[in-house]
Amino acid sequence: MKIILLSGGSGTRLWPLSSDNHPKQLLKLLTDEQGHPVSMLQKVWEQLKRRGLHRSAVIATAAGQRETILAQLGDDIDLVLEPEKRDTFPAVLLAVAYLNSHRNLQGDEPVLVMPVDSMADDSFYETVFRLPEALERSQANLALLGVKPDYPSEKYGYMIPDEAPGTWEKPIAVRRFHEKPTKQEAVELLKRGGLWNGGVFCFRAAYLLDHLKRLELPLTYEELLLGFSRIAVQSFDYAIVENEDNMAAIVYDGAWKDLGTWCSLTEAMRSPMLGNGVMTEDCRDVHVVNVTDMPVIAMGLTDVVVAVSREGILVSGKKSSSRLKDALRLMQSGQPRDIPAEGIWSKTLDRECLEDGTTVTTRKIRLEKGSSLFHSEAGSVVRAVAWTILHGACTLRKNGAAIPLQTGATVVLERDDAGEVLALEPLDLIEVSTVYV
Missing domain, CATH: 3.90.550.10 (Spore Coat Polysaccharide Biosynthesis Protein SpsA; Chain A)
Structure with a gap:
C-alpha cells in the first residue's frame, strides 16, 4: 500500500x-x-x-x-x-x-x-x-x-x-x-x-x-x-x-x-488562550489565538473566537465563522499576504517549470532572530539553493563548517551540500531554489 x-x-x-x-x-x-x-x-x-x-x-x-x-x-x-x-x-x-x-x-x-x-x-x-x-x-x-x-x-x-x-x-x-x-x-x-x-x-x-x-x-x-x-x-x-x-x-x-473552521478548531484546542493575552472570568466559551507580540484582552464575551496575526484580526461568533470566506471577498485589500510560521516570513516572487521538469522558485524571506532556514535532500527530491543576504547577519553551517555572513553575501549550496542559515538578528534574503527531477 x-x-x-x-x-x-x-x-x-x-x-x-x-x-x-x-x-x-x-x-x-x-x-x-x-x-x-x-x-x-x-x-x-x-x-x-x-x-x-x-x-x-x-x-x-x-x-x-x-x-x-x-x-x-x-x-x-x-x-x-x-x-x-x-x-x-x-x-x-x-x-x-x-x-x-x-x-x-x-x-x-x-x-x-x-x-x-x-x-x-x-x-x-x-x-x-x-x-x-x-x-x-x-x-x-x-x-x-x-x-x-x-x-x-x-x-x-x-x-x-x-x-x-x-x-x-x-x-x-x-x-x-x-x-x-x-x-x-x-x-x-x-x-x-x-x-x-x-x-x-x-x-x-x-x-x-x-x-x-x-x-x-x-x-x-x-x-x-x-x-x-x-x-x-x-x-x-x-x-x-x-x-x-x-x-x-x-x-x-x-x-x-x-478542523476546517474556527468553530471546529477551537473545540479541539486544549487551552482557550494561545499567545500573549488575558481573558477575564466573565468570558464564556471564548478562544483567543494570538501569534503577535501585541497583548490581547478579552472581556465579557460569549461564544466568540479572537484570532490575531500580522495579517489581520478576526473577532467572530463561533457559529458565524463558517462564513469567513464570504467576508474575505468583501475586503478591498485582496488576497491575504504571507504570515509568520516557525519565525519565517516568505513571499514567492517567481516560479518556473523548465522543459526537463526542473522547477526554479525565487522567494523573498525574512527570518526572526534565532530562526533557521535549512537545505538538504528530502527523500527523492534533489535540490540546490542560492541565498543572497539583503540585510542582517547570520551564520551559515555548511557541511559541518560555520561561516559568518553579512549583508551583500551570496552563498550557493549544491545538490550534495547540507546547510542551515541561523539568523543572528532579523534577516532578509533572496532565495533561488532549484528542484531537479
Whole structure:
C-alpha cells in the first residue's frame, strides 16, 4: 500500500493565521500527549509512524510549504511539490505519477489518500487502514470512509448508502452524494442512513493511471510536471468520486472532527488562550489565538473566537465563522499576504517549470532572530539553493563548517551540500531554489 497525504491547501477559513505558504495544517495550534504545540500534519504523521506506515507515504504539497514541513517532520520524507495550486484532483494525479516513477508503484497496489486537517482518535486510523481490504472484498473501483453522524450537520457532505442503517459490518455500496445540505435536508439524510464524507478514499493504482491515459496526460512525474497546468482545476470528489458508479464504503463510528473552521478548531484546542493575552472570568466559551507580540484582552464575551496575526484580526461568533470566506471577498485589500510560521516570513516572487521538469522558485524571506532556514535532500527530491543576504547577519553551517555572513553575501549550496542559515538578528534574503527531477 502507498499513502498520499494531501497538505496543499491554504485554509482561508482560518484567516488571519492561514495563508498559501503557511496553511492551517502547518499551524501549531494543537498539542501532543505531552502538551507540546503541534500542527495538524504532525498529528497525522505521528499516527503513521506508530504503525510503521510513514515509509509508505508521500506528502502532496505546494512548493512554498517545503521548509516548514521539513522543519516539523525532518528531512527524511518524500514531498511531491506542486508547481501551482490546482485543487485536489491534479494533486492526486501528480502524486500517483510520482509514485509510479520513483516508488515502484504496481498497477494492482492500493493507494490510500487522506487529508491532514481532521481530528480523531486511534480507532479512526485503524478503520482508515482497513480501506484496502474493503476495496478487495467489495471489488469496487473506489473505497471510501463514511463517518457515522452525531447530529444533522450542515457543514459536511454526505454519502447515501444502499443498505439500511444497522447493516454496516462489511463494506457497503454507496448510492450517491449530497453536498452540504440545509438543516432539514440533513435530518432527512440521517433517517436514510446518510454518512458524513470523511474525505478519505482508496483505489488501485491502475485506476488512476488509466485515468491519466484517458486524459492523454503522461504517466511519469517529470513529464506531468511540465503538463501540470493542463489539468483541470477540480476537486477529486467532483472529478472522480461523483462520476463513479462502483463505490463501497466502510463506516467509522467514533469521535471525528474536520478542523476546517474556527468553530471546529477551537473545540479541539486544549487551552482557550494561545499567545500573549488575558481573558477575564466573565468570558464564556471564548478562544483567543494570538501569534503577535501585541497583548490581547478579552472581556465579557460569549461564544466568540479572537484570532490575531500580522495579517489581520478576526473577532467572530463561533457559529458565524463558517462564513469567513464570504467576508474575505468583501475586503478591498485582496488576497491575504504571507504570515509568520516557525519565525519565517516568505513571499514567492517567481516560479518556473523548465522543459526537463526542473522547477526554479525565487522567494523573498525574512527570518526572526534565532530562526533557521535549512537545505538538504528530502527523500527523492534533489535540490540546490542560492541565498543572497539583503540585510542582517547570520551564520551559515555548511557541511559541518560555520561561516559568518553579512549583508551583500551570496552563498550557493549544491545538490550534495547540507546547510542551515541561523539568523543572528532579523534577516532578509533572496532565495533561488532549484528542484531537479
